[in-house]
Amino acid sequence: MAGRAAVPEVIWARPERAGRGPRPAFTRADIAAAAVGIADEGGLDAVSMRHVAAALGCGTMSLYNYVPRKEDLYELMFDAVSGEHELWEPSGDWRADMMRVARQTRELMHRHPWLPRLMSPVYGFSPNALRYLEHCLACLDPLQDMKYGMKMQLVGLLNGVVTMYVANELSTAERTRNLPWSEEQENAARIAYLGRQVATGAYPRMAAAFTEDPGPIDLDAVFDLALERVLDGFDPSR
Amino acid sequence: MAGRAAVPEVIWARPERAGRGPRPAFTRADIAAAAVGIADEGGLDAVSMRHVAAALGCGTMSLYNYVPRKEDLYELMFDAVSGEHELWEPSGDWRADMMRVARQTRELMHRHPWLPRLMSPVYGFSPNALRYLEHCLACLDPLQDMKYGMKMQLVGLLNGVVTMYVANELSTAERTRNLPWSEEQENAARIAYLGRQVATGAYPRMAAAFTEDPGPIDLDAVFDLALERVLDGFDPSR
């Protein structure tokens, strides 16, 4: 009988090292690093209990001594990359600080393209996620008249927008990872189909959008612009 | 030899009914409806080729005559629920129209809680998705000086914010669907842990946020407010 936990439990609440028994062979950081490495390499779907265990050099079922469910492995991964956020002394310019946070989050997600899929408030309780949130709130200290509830909204909205933006940036790349053809082929096929549909005349505004001179397509600039718009909405001086 | 397609191909580009051979037993709409029903009932993870085939009353492998890959089944599902968008004659007030679009999308996602997970621009080429996008652009006609590129940005950002908002609303509910305990138990465990962490004093602003009077917690009002903020950023009259 292996009396394993079957009760609601946050993984961060269970001690990493128990008092009795042999010294565990790995730390949570080891496991998280292995899983993150696999996900960076082969996508989130490559992260299986068997693969992670193999990367660590242990039996598959031994992993369950550290991670009660696969969900918790995801939680470990999320916390690990949350720790990559650089946290600085707030500058006093909350807009500049929030833009810096957002740009950094975007870079983080480009480094770990599986991260948007794991973005969820249920992972927001991990140590590094809490540190990150506290840092965001610190950056918003200049907004003295804004309630914390609203600040949380602001941070949440900003994170959400960054997540969606990067998810869109990476969508075809991540999709074709498990498909038998390349991203370029996929895009070409879809654009060709779209062109045929628009040519039917059923979507006049879409057609206009496609004939319009797109101007400079600087993804970084578009990102900044969208973010500035969101901040505009919260700026009391506007 | 069953010459199945192994080339990049949008499912909407292949004809639903071939010239020769017996009449197919189902339409794409039948299949989409079955899959949507299963997802509504048991979550997206309950949608397997076997389940959908069983719901249709056919063999598992027969499904592959209609849907070359499971990805395409998702695409069918996305298109089917995209068809549930109500499209009206634009009122001339673009802000009011966009708010109505956003509220409707939120309702749609509450009706189909798996939809946020499928939200991706790669599905934006389906017939109903194109109709929806054209409708959004029509609602933005009053913004005569705005380029279509920017209007696309606006629609994309709005959809993204709605998606993230609803994903957050539903996160614990969808998470506990596959967990052996209830959403309430899960939330209680996490809040208890969070309380313990905040009590350590390591997160002073988080602590302040939790002691602050939260005021009215009307999720609908918060949603509207966040959306209005995003629209503010695009409003030339502000």
Place this chain on the structure above:
DNA sequence: CCTTCACTAAGTACAGCGTACGTAGTTGCC
């Protein structure tokens, strides 16, 4: 009309998944 052949339908099989369970070995505490 009858042949032809593209198409539909379905079964079998395989590799991979999460994980329940049982067992053996190791270590710290009384």
Place this chain on the structure above:
DNA sequence: GGCAACTACGTACGCTGTACTTAGTGAAGG
């Protein structure tokens, strides 16, 4: 030293997507 708690891990089960094979159907061409 003995006991209890813990680690480690192999086996097994039910599930997944889907490649491949075979059989049957029905519209088009001669």
